Amino acid sequence: MTDTQVLVAGAGPTGLMLAAELALRGVACRVVEQRAQESNLTRAFGVHARTLEQLDMRGLADPLVTQGIQVAEIRPTFGRASVRLPMRHPESRFPYVLIVAQARTEAMLTERARALGVEIVRGAKVVDVREDGDGVEATIEGADGTRTERAGYVVGCDGAHSQVRRSMGVGFSGSTYATHILLADLRLADADVMAVRTFVGRDGMVLMPPFGDGWVRAVIWDRRRQDVPLDEPLGIEEVAASLNRLAGHDLGVREMRWSTRFRSERRQADAYRKGRVFLAGDAAHVHSPLGALGMNTGIQDAMNLGWKIAAAVHGWAAPWLLDSYHPERHPVGAAALRLTDLLQRISVAPAPIRAIRPFLARGALAIPAISDTLRRRVAGLSIAYPPQDPGHAHAWEGRRVADAPLSTGRLYEALRPGRFLLVQRGDTKPLDTGDRADRLDTARLAETADSAIPAVMLVRPDGYVAWAADEGTKDHPDEVRTALSRWCGPAHNHTPTT
Ligand SMILES: Cc1cc2nc3c(=O)[nH]c(=O)nc-3n(C[C@H](O)[C@H](O)[C@H](O)COP(=O)(O)OP(=O)(O)OC[C@H]3O[C@@H](n4cnc5c(N)ncnc54)[C@H](O)[C@@H]3O)c2cc1C
Numbered sequence: 001m002t003d004t005q006v007l008v009a010g011a012g013p014t015g016l017m018l019a020a021e022l023a024l025r026g027v028a029c030r031v032v033e034q035r036a037q038e039s040n041l042t043r044a045f046g047v048h049a050r051t052l053e054q055l056d057m058r059g060l061a062d063p064l065v066t067q068g069i070q071v072a073e074i075r076p077t078f079g080r081a082s083v084r085l086p087m088r089h090p091e092s093r094f095p096y097v098l099i100v101a102q103a104r105t106e107a108m109l110t111e112r113a114r115a116l117g118v119e120i121v122r123g124a125k126v127v128d129v130r131e132d133g134d135g136v137e138a139t140i141e142g143a144d145g146t147r148t149e150r151a152g153y154v155v156g157c158d159g160a161h162s163q164v165r166r167s168m169g170v171g172f173s174g175s176t177y178a179t180h181i182l183l184a185d186l187r188l189a190d191a192d193v194m195a196v197r198t199f200v201g202r203d204g205m206v207l208m209p210p211f212g213d214g215w216v217r218a219v220i221w222d223r224r225r226q227d228v229p230l231d232e233p234l235g236i237e238e239v240a241a242s243l244n245r246l247a248g249h250d251l252g253v254r255e256m257r258w259s260t261r262f263r264s265e266r267r268q269a270d271a272y273r274k275g276r277v278f279l280a281g282d283a284a285h286v287h288s289p290l291g292a293l294g295m296n297t298g299i300q301d302a303m304n305l306g307w308k309i310a311a312a313v314h315g316w317a318a319p320w321l322l323d324s325y326h327p328e329r330h331p332v333g334a335a336a337l338r339l340t341d342l343l344q345r346i347s348v349a350p351a352p353i354r355a356i357r358p359f360l361a362r363g364a365l366a367i368p369a370i371s372d373t374l375r376r377r378v379a380g381l382s383i384a385y386p387p388q389d390p391g392h393a394h395a396w397e398g399r400r401v402a403d404a405p406l407s408t409g410r411l412y413e414a415l416r417p418g419r420f421l422l423v424q425r426g427d428t429k430p431l432d433t434g435d436r437a438d439r440l441d442t443a444r445l446a447e448t449a450d451s452a453i454p455a456v457m458l459v460r461p462d463g464y465v466a467w468a469a470d471e472g473t474k475d476h477p478d479e480v481r482t483a484l485s486r487w488c489g490p491a492h493n494h495t496p497t498t
Pocket of ligand 1: 011014034035045102124125162164291292295296298
């Protein structure tokens with residue numbers, strides 16, 4: 001039997017991000033992946049602003065951005081009419097959707113996890129997990145037979161058909177869409193290969209992100225092909241016929257290198273935590289690819305969970321901290337299911353709605369409040385978490401922290417070690433943070449920083465405000481002490497009172 005502090009099932013984007021987050025904090029972590037080889041399969045293309053911001057908090061955004069294409073607006077075309085959803089986020093350093101193949105994102109995360117010392121065991125499948133009060137036992141099948149591993153915690157990042165979820169008896173409530181999707185990688189004669197093109201036709205819609213090398217991925221929802229058995233081969237003629245009919249003109253399909261039929265589901269795990277076992281990414285939520293939210297939500301789950309498990313492993317997590325994962329992330333997953341379901345229903349709407357769809361879409365997006373809410377929702381910029389003490393919470397608690405200039409560098413750069421950050425305005429007196437250097441850094445805002453930022457704020461390692469105070473309360477040491485011990489645990493030099 002081998003022991004590890006945390007066992008992660010699945011080396012998709014969620015598992016890799018989580019493992020890197022754990023290893024960043026010195027947690028011994030092993031990832032078990034059933035595929036023998038690294039994946040070169042691409043499902044996700046769209047990386048949204050909030051994910052890029054969180055990757056920036058670990059120094060990973062800029063290397064990924066250089067590999068992708070920046071798209072500043074989403075423009076679905078309904079026949080001859082098109083509508084625009086701007087993605088030029090004024091509040092973010094990443095004012096676009098980054099189009100980059102999932103395989104590249106995974107390759108970057110694999111390199112990061114390995115560099116931090118994560119052991120990734122390929123060709124090994126988790127077939128069962130059993131939790132007891134002190135740890136979790138996992139049964140793993142590999143090329144060398146079946147073995148048992150014991151871990152302090154197990155995280156199921158093993159995708160939609162998660163074995164970890166099944167072993168723990170956690171329900172996956174929801175339904176399967178009637179319309180299956182056609183996926184094909186194509187070369188087109190009529191190709192604007194640097195833009196994401198979207199066509200909404202009478203019978204469904206097409207989304208075409210570019211790979212950036214002359215190939216495009218066609219994601220096709222076609223009501224006329226929805227009853228074809230999933231295992232029937234998908235040829236270039238069928239793809240071209242669907243594509244041209246939905247686009248309303250001949251797109252000139254020249255070559256196809258890969259294709260498949262895929263049935264998407266709308267399901268969410270009833271519980272994200274059961275004792276020492278957690279679920280993240282597609283293991284916790286699956287939905288339509290419209291909106292490009294799945295991988296983004298999974299990477300963000302990992303950012304939420306990694307530092308919390310590490311705090312528990314290191315022994316300073318408050319009892320409620322691991323429990324906060326479900327109430328913080330389950331509503332985000334549920335919102336992703338609702339939004340993608342709405343987009344899916346609009347895309348494959350029945351005939352009477354199809355006719356008025358362009359007018360409704362244009363009318364709705366012409367209202368700035370609607371367009372802005374949708375933009376922020378899709379980009380993940382409006383995600384906020386419930387404050388710990390709702391009765392006494394500062395208005396900023398639970399909010400996303402935007403990047404801000406510090407006296408030295410940027411706020412997101414200061415989060416790269418993965419610790420809490422106590423940020424103060426330049427004119428406030430230094431605060432006593434106790435001996436917590438292993439989990440807390442301090443920083444000063446630059447004079448040029450937004451004046452709306454509170455005088456003092458404690459920023460979580462995943463870039464949300466844990467606690468904040470204004471001018472009037474800034475010098476109140478008890479408040480700071482209480483916030484620090486609630487979130488960051490007792491200081492090393494702390495003497496418990498009896
Ligand atoms: C057509 C399409 C387009 C999409 N586009 C986007 C997009 O643009 N943006 C976006 O954010 N999302 C998109 N998604 C969704 C996105 O691909 C997924 O949400 C994402 O891959 C989930 O990552 P994950 O790591 O949670 O799960 P997965 O990527 O499914 O990874 C799970 C891993 O676990 C392994 N595994 C499974 N079972 C076991 C086991 N028992 N033991 C060990 N290992 C196991 C699997 O081999 C796999 O490597 C799209 C999906 C589709 C289908």
